[in-house]
Amino acid sequence: MDLDLTEEQEMLKTMARDFLQKECPKSLVRELEESDQGYSEELWHKMAELGWMGLNLPDEYDGLGSTFMDLALLLEEMGRNILPSPFFSTVVLGAFAVMDGGTEEQKTEILPKLANGEIIMALAWLEPDGSYEPKSITTHAVASGDDYVINGTKLFVADASVADYLVAITRTKNSSSPEEGITLFLVDAKSPGVKCAIVPTIGLDKQCEVVFNDVRIPKKNMLGELDKGWSLAKRILMRGMVGKCAEMVGGAQATLDMANDYAKERVQYGKPIGSFQVIQHYLANMWIDVNTSRSITYEAAWRVSENLPCIQDVAIAKGWVNDAYNRVTERGIQVHGAIGTTRDHDMGLYYRRSKAAELAFGDTGFCEELIAQEREF
Amino acid sequence: MDFQLTPEQVVLRKEFVDFFEAEMKHAPEGWIGGEEEVIATDEGWAFHKEMARKLGERGWIALAWPKEYGGQERPIMDQFMFNEVRGYYRSPGIDVFGVSMLAPTLLAAGTEEQKKEHLPYIARGERAWCQGWSEPDAGSDLANLSTRAIKEGDEYVLNGQKTWTTGAHYADWCFAVVRTDTASKRSRGLSFLLIDMKSPGITIRPLPNMVGEHMFNEVYFDNVRVPVKNRIGPENQGWAVTRAAMNFERSSAEFFAGSKRLVEEVVEFCKETKRDGEPLSKNPVVRHKLAAMVTKATVGLTWARQVAWIQHKGGLAVAEASAAKVFGSESGQQLTYMGCQLLGTHAQLKRGSHWAPLHGSLETEYQRCVGLNFGGGTSEIQRNVIAWEGLKLPRG
Numbered sequence: 215m216d217l218d219l220t221e222e223q224e225m226l227k228t229m230a231r232d233f234l235q236k237e238c239p240k241s242l243v244r245e246l247e248e249s250d251q252g253y254s255e256e257l258w259h260k261m262a263e264l265g266w267m268g269l270n271l272p273d274e275y276d277g278l279g280s281t282f283m284d285l286a287l288l289l290e291e292m293g294r295n296i297l298p299s300p301f302f303s304t305v306v307l308g309a310f311a312v313m314d315g316g317t318e319e320q321k322t323e324i325l326p327k328l329a330n331g332e333i334i335m336a337l338a339w340l341e342p343d344g345s346y347e348p349k350s351i352t353t354h355a356v357a358s359g360d361d362y363v364i365n366g367t368k369l370f371v372a373d374a375s376v377a378d379y380l381v382a383i384t385r386t387k388n389s390s391s392p393e394e395g396i397t398l399f400l401v402d403a404k405s406p407g408v409k410c411a412i413v414p415t416i417g418l419d420k421q422c423e424v425v426f427n428d429v430r431i432p433k434k435n436m437l438g439e440l441d442k443g444w445s446l447a448k449r450i451l452m453r454g455m456v457g458k459c460a461e462m463v464g465g466a467q468a469t470l471d472m473a474n475d476y477a478k479e480r481v482q483y484g485k486p487i488g489s490f491q492v493i494q495h496y497l498a499n500m501w502i503d504v505n506t507s508r509s510i511t512y513e514a515a516w517r518v519s520e521n522l523p524c525i526q527d528v529a530i531a532k533g534w535v536n537d538a539y540n541r542v543t544e545r546g547i548q549v550h551g552a553i554g555t556t557r558d559h560d561m562g563l564y565y566r567r568s569k570a571a572e573l574a575f576g577d578t579g580f581c582e583e584l585i586a587q588e589r590e591f
Numbered sequence: 592m593d594f595q596l597t598p599e600q601v602v603l604r605k606e607f608v609d610f611f612e613a614e615m616k617h618a619p620e621g622w623i624g625g626e627e628e629v630i631a632t633d634e635g636w637a638f639h640k641e642m643a644r645k646l647g648e649r650g651w652i653a654l655a656w657p658k659e660y661g662g663q664e665r666p667i668m669d670q671f672m673f674n675e676v677r678g679y680y681r682s683p684g685i686d687v688f689g690v691s692m693l694a695p696t697l698l699a700a701g702t703e704e705q706k707k708e709h710l711p712y713i714a715r716g717e718r719a720w721c722q723g724w725s726e727p728d729a730g731s732d733l734a735n736l737s738t739r740a741i742k743e744g745d746e747y748v749l750n751g752q753k754t755w756t757t758g759a760h761y762a763d764w765c766f767a768v769v770r771t772d773t774a775s776k777r778s779r780g781l782s783f784l785l786i787d788m789k790s791p792g793i794t795i796r797p798l799p800n801m802v803g804e805h806m807f808n809e810v811y812f813d814n815v816r817v818p819v820k821n822r823i824g825p826e827n828q829g830w831a832v833t834r835a836a837m838n839f840e841r842s843s844a845e846f847f848a849g850s851k852r853l854v855e856e857v858v859e860f861c862k863e864t865k866r867d868g869e870p871l872s873k874n875p876v877v878r879h880k881l882a883a884m885v886t887k888a889t890v891g892l893t894w895a896r897q898v899a900w901i902q903h904k905g906g907l908a909v910a911e912a913s914a915a916k917v918f919g920s921e922s923g924q925q926l927t928y929m930g931c932q933l934l935g936t937h938a939q940l941k942r943g944s945h946w947a948p949l950h951g952s953l954e955t956e957y958q959r960c961v962g963l964n965f966g967g968g969t970s971e972i973q974r975n976v977i978a979w980e981g982l983k984l985p986r987g
């Protein structure tokens with residue numbers, strides 16, 4: 215048992231923090247939020263040079279071969295600084311989908327390029343009803359000669375607008391059990407019939423509506439087994455959930471740090487507002503939220519990293535951190551007063567992201583139902 | 592980073608589990624655990640003493656102490672595991688005042704003679720302690736206390752009153768903080784004394800809690816004589832000793848493990864109980880409430896382990912332990928509240944009624960849990976500590 219980060223992990227965090235602070239100032243964050251592209255290619259390539267895209271990929275695919283736990287720590291730093299980029303879609307979701315479900319051919323084709331920053335991926339899971347339940351997958355893929363033909367509408371597909379490949383979760387068979395008959399495909403985003411439009415969201419984070427209109431995909435682009443894709447999808451979901459938790463922990467820490475600094479600087483009635491007990495207690499509550507969030511997230515991330523049974527742990531973590539991060543950003547603004555409500559202030563960046571992250575990969579209600587199922591309520 | 596128990600820890604944990612699993616079958620009927628259960632009835636106290644003896648025999652009371660005082664010199668994480676398993680099984684047998692507060696104080700600040708005089712008895716579960724700190728006018732503001740001890744030769748003569756003294760009616764000894772310099776103000780001029788509860792001049796009056804349980808007492812000192820050699824630390828410098836004693840061993844592991852057990856029982860209740868022909872646990876509102884309860888208890892226990900880990904490595908974990916305390920008592924309150932909601936109309940039924948679900952434990956806990964926000968420092972004081980120690984905010 216060792217609940218501390220290793221020295222290398224501490225170094226990874228520090229290095230990432232310094233890098234992001236320097237390379238991704240909040241002025242850039244705001245600029246990217248308002249652009250259509252949503253990320254900086256220059257920064258993307260610098261990240262690739264640091265090996266971040268291939269952090270978890272094996273050496274043979276140009277990766278660094280480190281653990282998912284390490285990736286979670288990197289995500290924590292990305293959440294702390296805020297980094298608008300398709301990193302999450304590409305690395306946490308796409309790369310692992312290929313690692314877990316891909317054939318050797320698919321891996322060799324995609325992963326080395328992905329590790330070198332040449333490929334962006336996006337996960338096309340949710341549909342207009344916005345639910346992660348298997349019965350909500352209605353986008354159909356029908357066999358036709360050497361191809362499958364996909365029809366349907368996906369929503370909340372982060373980064374589809376800049377992606378080279380989409381991982382599309384489709385229905386290939388209707389059966390009495392909704393988990394049966396789900397298949398994943400690698401879709402070239404430039405295939406004829408793929409229509410993509412950014413939908414405006416609270417996180418200004420380039421989520422898209424993706425319409426598949428008779429999109430023909432070669433059979434060899436199937437990811438994993440025909441009709442048995444749900445277990446692969448669930449593994450993607452687990453990583454997505456914990457990955458979001460890690461980002462949220464970083465964002466919550468940044469919010470607390472800002473509010474704590476401000477409480478020491480801002481003087482009213484001749485004293486720093488941080489000497490008022492009400493403000494102290496808001497901050498103490500935030501401190502508890504941030505720290506409990508981190509400890510529950512690390513354990514869940516570690517379990518995912520070690521391939522241990524993890525669904526309940528992940529659901530508990532995501533459910534808890536969702537609410538904790540929202541509480542933290544809301545109080546963070548309260549400590550700041552009116553200035554915290556402006557577009558120019560960083561508090562709003564975090565406040566909006568706490569809502570976006572809560573809704574990504576399972577809101578609290580979804581997590582609670584998952585716990586209920588795991589515990590056989 | 593590795594959250595897995597070591598092979599030795601797995602073995603040790605199983606030993607704890609097997610022991611409590613077997614022993615708790617002999618608990619008095621309807622036992623629901625908690626400090627109150629131990630000190631409110633003679634039957635509870637007898638069971639506690641019996642368990643204390645058995646734990647003492649195994650060396651489990653003093654797992655992390657030095658061997659020369661009856662300990663086993665095991666890492667704090669082993670002790671955390673013990674506390675967790677004991678909390679889950681709601682076992683008595685540990686005198687929190689002696690084991691968790693006084694013993695570490697003695698180890699840190701006692702003389703060799705004082706350590707020899709008390710620690711082995713505590714380690715064997717033979718000597719029960721109470722904590723004589725609070726007074727009617729000294730609650731959170733403990734330094735405002737006025738019980739005085741005047742030195743006469745090699746004795747102090749004590750006069751004054753302590754209150755909220757949990758378990759004084761069974762305790763053999765009391766550790767108290769008193770004013771030895773009567774001209775002094777606030778934290779200056781206080782001393783930390785060990786008082787034999789059999790000393791002439793001590794009167795104990797019960798102060799029942801709202802359940803009606805005899806837990807608290809008022810303790811009056813009327814010319815009680817205490818040998819000077821029973822003072823820990825230098826005269827008039829007892830405040831530092833007191834402050835240190837507040838900080839020992841506060842991961843709240845037992846408490847969170849007890850919460851986890853409570854949640855499991857409520858889950859079972861909801862699975863077994865049918866409403867409108869369906870198990871309660873199939874109702875979406877119920878499912879979500881139960882899952883929220885599981886989440887709270889799990890987050891708490893995970894945090895307690897983190898606190899223990901910091902202590903394991905030699906840290907004081909001051910803000911962290913305060914967070915565990917306030918999170919524990921407040922989530923405990925929320926859990927009993929949610930549990931009562933799930934029990935519905937039956938939540939009001941008392942222990943003893945054959946209609947009462949879960950032995951009426953929630954009806955009792957719903958009342959007991961409010962006290963947890965005060966004992967050991969109120970939730971507001973814990974938040975002050977987090978603000979000052981954890982966030983370095985200026986004192987108001």
Ligand SMILES: Cc1cc2nc3c(=O)[nH]c(=O)nc-3n(C[C@H](O)[C@H](O)[C@H](O)COP(=O)(O)OP(=O)(O)OC[C@H]3O[C@@H](n4cnc5c(N)ncnc54)[C@H](O)[C@@H]3O)c2cc1C
Nearest residue numbers: 722723724725730731732755756757962965966967969971
């Ligand atoms: C179950 C239980 C067991 C106990 N066992 C013992 C025992 O064995 N021995 C013993 O000595 N004592 C014991 N106590 C007493 C306990 O230590 C005191 O209750 C505690 O220190 C608070 O004191 P008080 O109750 O007088 O409340 P007060 O200090 O009068 O507080 C009243 C309210 O004011 C708030 N308040 C006070 N000061 C501040 C401040 N600076 N900032 C913000 N808010 C503040 C408090 O948080 C509280 O909400 C026990 C109490 C309980 C409930």
